[in-house]
Amino acid sequence: MDLAPLVLSLQIACAAIVVAGVLGVALAALLTRERLPGRDLLDALVTAPTVLPPTVLGYYLLVAIGRRSMIGHAFEQLTGSSIVFTKTGAICAATVGALPIVVKSGRAALEGVDVLLVRAARTLGASPTRAFFTIRLPLAARGIVAALMLAFARSLGDFGVTLMVAGDIPGETQTASLAIYDAIQAHRETEALGMVLVLTAVAIGVLYTVNRLTARRDAH
Amino acid sequence: MPTDALTVKIEVEQQGGFHLDVRFEAAPGITILFGPSGAGKSTTLAAISGLVRPSRGKIALGDDVWFDAEKKLDRPVHLRRVAFVFQSLALFPHMTAAANVAYGMDRGASKDERAARAKKMLERLRVGHLEHRRPATFSGGEAQRVALARAFATNPKVVLFDEPFSAMDRELRNDLVRDLRSFVAELGVPMLHVTHHRGEARALGDRAVLIDGGRVTKEGPVKDVLGEDGDEVVPSAETREGERWGR
Numbered sequence: 379m380d381l382a383p384l385v386l387s388l389q390i391a392c393a394a395i396v397v398a399g400v401l402g403v404a405l406a407a408l409l410t411r412e413r414l415p416g417r418d419l420l421d422a423l424v425t426a427p428t429v430l431p432p433t434v435l436g437y438y439l440l441v442a443i444g445r446r447s448m449i450g451h452a453f454e455q456l457t458g459s460s461i462v463f464t465k466t467g468a469i470c471a472a473t474v475g476a477l478p479i480v481v482k483s484g485r486a487a488l489e490g491v492d493v494l495l496v497r498a499a500r501t502l503g504a505s506p507t508r509a510f511f512t513i514r515l516p517l518a519a520r521g522i523v524a525a526l527m528l529a530f531a532r533s534l535g536d537f538g539v540t541l542m543v544a545g546d547i548p549g550e551t552q553t554a555s556l557a558i559y560d561a562i563q564a565h566r567e568t569e570a571l572g573m574v575l576v577l578t579a580v581a582i583g584v585l586y587t588v589n590r591l592t593a594r595r596d597a598h
Numbered sequence: 599m600p601t602d603a604l605t606v607k608i609e610v611e612q613q614g615g616f617h618l619d620v621r622f623e624a625a626p627g628i629t630i631l632f633g634p635s636g637a638g639k640s641t642t643l644a645a646i647s648g649l650v651r652p653s654r655g656k657i658a659l660g661d662d663v664w665f666d667a668e669k670k671l672d673r674p675v676h677l678r679r680v681a682f683v684f685q686s687l688a689l690f691p692h693m694t695a696a697a698n699v700a701y702g703m704d705r706g707a708s709k710d711e712r713a714a715r716a717k718k719m720l721e722r723l724r725v726g727h728l729e730h731r732r733p734a735t736f737s738g739g740e741a742q743r744v745a746l747a748r749a750f751a752t753n754p755k756v757v758l759f760d761e762p763f764s765a766m767d768r769e770l771r772n773d774l775v776r777d778l779r780s781f782v783a784e785l786g787v788p789m790l791h792v793t794h795h796r797g798e799a800r801a802l803g804d805r806a807v808l809i810d811g812g813r814v815t816k817e818g819p820v821k822d823v824l825g826e827d828g829d830e831v832v833p834s835a836e837t838r839e840g841e842r843w844g845r
């Protein structure tokens with residue numbers, strides 16, 4: 379079995395989870411603010427990738443980071459390579475799938491922290507920022523770690539958006555899920571089966587760990 | 599030592615149509631806020647602390663204005679320097695007793711200095727042995743003492759107690775009341791203490807303000823407001839309703 383697609387998938391998912399983690403927790407924190415104008419709209423926008431077809435997401439991404447877009451052009455000026463049809467493009471695709479999971483579960487974890495503890499911190503002289511980093515975030519940590527793991531599993535398996543934005547270039551953007559598709563098309567069933575089993579094992583392992591993590595939180 | 603009185607003249611509109619309109623002054627020392635559940639006592643404390651924004655009125659400590667609706671002045675919660683002890687105590691479960699107490703201390707002090715002061719504070723409240731332990735392992739009485747230590751360690755300008763002793767048995771309560779009186783006398787600041795318990799009110803308070811239906815209906819020396827005897831608790835379906843305000 380060729381391990382390259384699996385290794386690439388892991389690398390891309392790891393990078394995506396860093397981006398989605400930072401961005402997602404920040405968005406989740408923003409969405410916990412009761413007085414945020416347009417909160418429901420922002421929530422809908424962030425969640426949309428979970429229900430939109432991958433082709434639609436891929437289209438938007440191509441418009442946003444394609445070679446003729448502002449971002450894509452600037453990136454190419456800086457680095458000499460485009461975003462689309464490179465590993466960077468694949469990371470962007472994986473991030474889009476991971477982000478809603480981080481935001482949704484992260485928000486639930488942050489909102490699960492007793493608001494009274496945050497208020498107590500405020501009366502003890504903590505600014506909203508300090509109260510967030512010393513009270514809300516540490517108390518939600520377990521839930522946020524669970525969210526990141528789910529998001530990691532999700533980005534590991536992305537197919538449609540990656541194909542549209544990054545293509546299917548062996549060694550560069552051919553992730554495990556794309557390689558499985560190619561292997562089946564070429565009747566290399568054994569090779570496909572190997573990768574199928576690895577991806578399944580990772581997914582089940584992640585879900586099991588997440589269950590354990592969240593169950594222990596409930597037991598507190 | 600500050601000797602300014604706290605002036606409260608506020609109106610608060612709450613969801614569900616409840617309208618609070620209270621005016622009173624609290625001199626340094628302990629003032630009891632007494633009244634049935636849902637009368638607006640907890641909301642009053644929340645407004646003083648800045649956790650709830652009144653729709654009209656003014657809150658000031660001496661000449662220092664904390665809130666003035668007309669002038670659109672609203673000092674943020676963390677700059678008001680109130681010590682608020684909630685009914686549920688709200689100790690931080692992920693921190694030791696010492697870290698809880700040090701949390702509100704002046705952050706100009708070094709870490710060691712804060713730790714030493716936290717330890718002293720815990721010892722003064724007779725829970726020094728809890729220093730390195732977390733709240734999940736405290737008994738009810740211990741948790742209350744740690745919460746008190748945390749509140750007084752901030753050098754507050756105003757102390758607000760929202761029935762933190764409601765779940766306590768009488769002996770423990772009398773014990774704590776003594777400690778509390780000595781702290782407040784030492785600080786020389788106004789303290790508002792919400793309670794349903796007449797005995798506790800008499801043991802603790804100098805003055806009392808009776809709140810009913812969102813209005814102040816009586817105020818004066820504790821004995822005049824609450825009567826000379828009777829130790830009953832005002833009937834109440836008390837939960838944490840008062841701690842559920844927005845903001």
